[in-house]
Amino acid sequence: MRLLSIGGSGRTGQRAIEHALARCHTVTALVRTTSSLAARPGLTIVKGIPLSQPNIEAAFATPSTPQAVVVSLNSPRQSDKPFANPFAPPRLMADSHANLAKVMEKHETRRIVSTSAWAMRVLVRRSNLCYAYEDHEAVDVEMEAKKNLEWTLARFVMLRDGEVLPVMDHGDRGEGVGLMASVTRRSAAACLLDATEGSQWVRRTPVVLN
Ligand SMILES: NC(=O)c1ccc[n+]([C@@H]2O[C@H](COP(=O)([O-])OP(=O)(O)OC[C@H]3O[C@@H](n4cnc5c(N)ncnc54)[C@H](OP(=O)(O)O)[C@@H]3O)[C@@H](O)[C@H]2O)c1
Numbered sequence: 001m002r003l004l005s006i007g008g009s010g011r012t013g014q015r016a017i018e019h020a021l022a023r024c025h026t027v028t029a030l031v032r033t034t035s036s037l038a039a040r041p042g043l044t045i046v047k048g049i050p051l052s053q054p055n056i057e058a059a060f061a062t063p064s065t066p067q068a069v070v071v072s073l074n075s076p077r078q079s080d081k082p083f084a085n086p087f088a089p090p091r092l093m094a095d096s097h098a099n100l101a102k103v104m105e106k107h108e109t110r111r112i113v114s115t116s117a118w119a120m121r122v123l124v125r126r127s128n129l130c131y132a133y134e135d136h137e138a139v140d141v142e143m144e145a146k147k148n149l150e151w152t153l154a155r156f157v158m159l160r161d162g163e164v165l166p167v168m169d170h171g172d173r174g175e176g177v178g179l180m181a182s183v184t185r186r187s188a189a190a191c192l193l194d195a196t197e198g199s200q201w202v203r204r205t206p207v208v209l210n
Contacts, residue, residue, distance in 0.1 A: 174207030
């Protein structure tokens with residue numbers, strides 16, 4: 001399959017690209033800094049940002065239209081600590097998805113699998129995690145309105161380092177998931193690829209953990 005990666009220079013995104021190439025897919029990565037990814041067979045690196053529709057159009061044309069889009073964008077803070085200050089545009093992820101949807105509909109690319117997040121409401125409300133979660137929720141609104149797209153918003157619990165481990169789909173609401181539930185970034189990346197290749201999570205927001 002030919003894939004477009006958005007956020008492929010990030011920690012989850014790089015691993016998703018590794019999984020995709022290992023599974024013999026070809027990947028175009030739209031990244032802000034081309035040196036953030038090592039050149040490899042099967043990988044085409046295009047400079048740009050998903051907030052720019054022309055940049056997405058350029059990525060769709062290099063070298064050819066993707067069959068699916070895999071998103072692992074983040075709304076960054078100064079560090080991963082819950083109270084670290086945010087510095088991303090407030091709708092970075094939502095507006096990027098809105099742009100992607102427009103270009104996908106134009107080129108009849110239907111499948112998009114995005115990295116989303118799940119955490120306990122109380123933790124989100126009382127920390128600066130709220131900014132990223134507001135953006136993730138705005139992505140939900142953008143995607144749920146797109147009747148022509150086969151979207152999946154994979155809501156991962158706390159990401160940590162580690163090998164690929166089996167994952168559990170805890171349903172779309174994550175009822176009963178504990179505060180300390182976690183998933184390795186490699187498992188999350190593999191899961192994004194599984195979702196892209198399959199149809200079991202189309203139009204779903206599964207809460208995913210190891
Ligand atoms: N941390 C957790 O425990 C956790 C748990 C569940 C879900 N998640 C979700 O997982 C997703 C991926 O997280 P991650 O830790 O893999 O992210 P990350 O390592 O911070 O990577 C973020 C990606 O987003 C890109 N990006 C950030 N700001 C941008 C901007 N203004 N314009 C264009 N691109 C921009 C980065 O590009 P550059 O390389 O150019 O900066 C990078 O490719 C996030 O949506 C997060 O909410 C995280």
